[in-house]
Amino acid sequence: MTEANKEIKQFVLELKQRTDTIINNQAKQPTAQVQSVGYDTQSLISEMRDGLNHVKQNMAQVTQKLGQGQACPTGNCVSVTTVLVVAAVQLLIILGYNMYRDNKEHQAKKFY
The missing domain is CATH 1.10.287 (Helix Hairpins)
Structure with missing residues (x-):
């Protein structure tokens, strides 16, 4: 600064x-x-x-x-561990949603 x-x-x-x-x-x-x-x-x-x-x-x-x-501010409001845990949870949610969506698309293709 x-x-x-x-x-x-x-x-x-x-x-x-x-x-x-x-x-x-x-x-x-x-x-x-x-x-x-x-x-x-x-x-x-x-x-x-x-x-x-x-x-x-x-x-x-x-x-x-x-x-x-x-x-x-001198102190950190959020620790590095907390940030990493939140990022990992978000990545898991995104990965799970993508797997769910791909599975639904694959099931839909079976009917065609």
């Missing part, structure tokens, strides 16, 4: 660095090179910026929650 936390934190930091780089590059561009942009493109850019900000906020909340170290 800690590796997943580290990967999420690393992803969020990388995403933040990239967005900061993009924002800084946009801010440094000289105004003489700015091309006229239509209303649709401007609204699309602002929607993308808002969406990216929401993603950053959500990822920050997730990493904060994961960083708090929620308590995981």
Whole structure:
């Protein structure tokens, strides 16, 4: 679980660095090179910026929650033996049903 936390934190930091780089590059561009942009493109850019900000906020909340170290159960609720016994019983039931079904099919074929 800690590796997943580290990967999420690393992803969020990388995403933040990239967005900061993009924002800084946009801010440094000289105004003489700015091309006229239509209303649709401007609204699309602002929607993308808002969406990216929401993603950053959500990822920050997730990493904060994961960083708090929620308590995981320390004891096993079910032992390995219990799981194996239940699996064996299920397999026996399935095997018995298949044998019963095959027997009924075989008896039905005798009449044809």
